[in-house]
Amino acid sequence: MEHLPKGPGIVIFHHSIILVGYTLFLTKVYREKGRLCHSVIDHGLYGIPGLKMFYDVILMRDFTKAECVEILKKGHLLGIAPGGAREAIFSNDYSLMWGNRTGFAQLALEAKVPIIPIFTQNSCETYRTIGKTRLTKWLYEKTRRVLLPIYGGFPVKLRTYIGEPIPYDPNITPTELAEKTKTALENLQDRHQKRPGNILRALSERFDKQYKDD
Template structure:
């Protein structure tokens, strides 16, 4: 694999494997979750950063990436946890779908090449320990700094019922302390429930040279919170999310 392939994995060689994977994922989403995607008109034709809440399994985001690729024939790169590279035998699969632990300079480079890239600022900590769709970003502003450096918009997306697909057992101060110290995930996961999933794409937050990265990050967080509050009933409930598979009267607005 040469250096150009490493920095830009969108190669004709991988187009058919990507399409095959996207079809499998999209079919799974349609059958198991009745997946719906709303607000695609808010996606830029050029580069941008997608920001989303990280559930235990970020199925909404994964289904969005697959549907986006099939409908737009554009790849959305994705930032993964650095420990994801420890998974044996999956490096080539991650490469094909553009999933990697990118450094900030690489993120900016992807933007400058005209691509979209998805980031969850809360990451694995949010996936394991957030409560009822809360955001655990801390003081993370790297995504905002990357967007400002590349001069691209940030697009918030939110998936209804995402936290009802899989859940964890054992959220305690001790296990959270262990994660903070080691960055390893200890909690058992259960689920796979066929709940209704709807992903909503919010309005893009444009590049603004007159604000700081901290202000931009806070603006993005507020936009995500607004999407959540508009489309998610809280507290989350698995039975209700299952029943929404049969709700024919739901309106996105």
């Protein structure tokens, strides 16, 4: 928690299919620091009946860029998963599927705030998708509306690691900052995640003395 800046910042994370670790991160930050962290979500999630009110209550919305800047100017944290729905649906192995997205980096430079990478160990072992094929990937790219079957709910051991903030640098380009952020997040994954992921191993970590002591 000591890596969280006292002022505003953009929290960047890998998007697993169900964001258990990130949700617990939000609650811990509020409980221990009294700080609000807004989260950017895809507008398509509003199509799920009954959930819009829930999203609004926990500050998850399809914020515009101007709204994001205003949130940061007020001193809040802002969570963004650059991989979005594509990463959530098709990345069961912690791979970052950001493509050429640099919007979060442009936002950080405009608002003059740091970027904080975070990573939840075993996040892809809680829930997984099935049916990841060439056809479903093609359908997603064409429609942006593919939803694969989800299974899981496994009580694996989760730990969220907060990386060192990447400070605001007026001399860096958005592309360079995005790449720097990606490298920082991948370094967190390399240090704290055994790959390929394994559900049984993640479950066993609940009973490992070394992990329990942590």
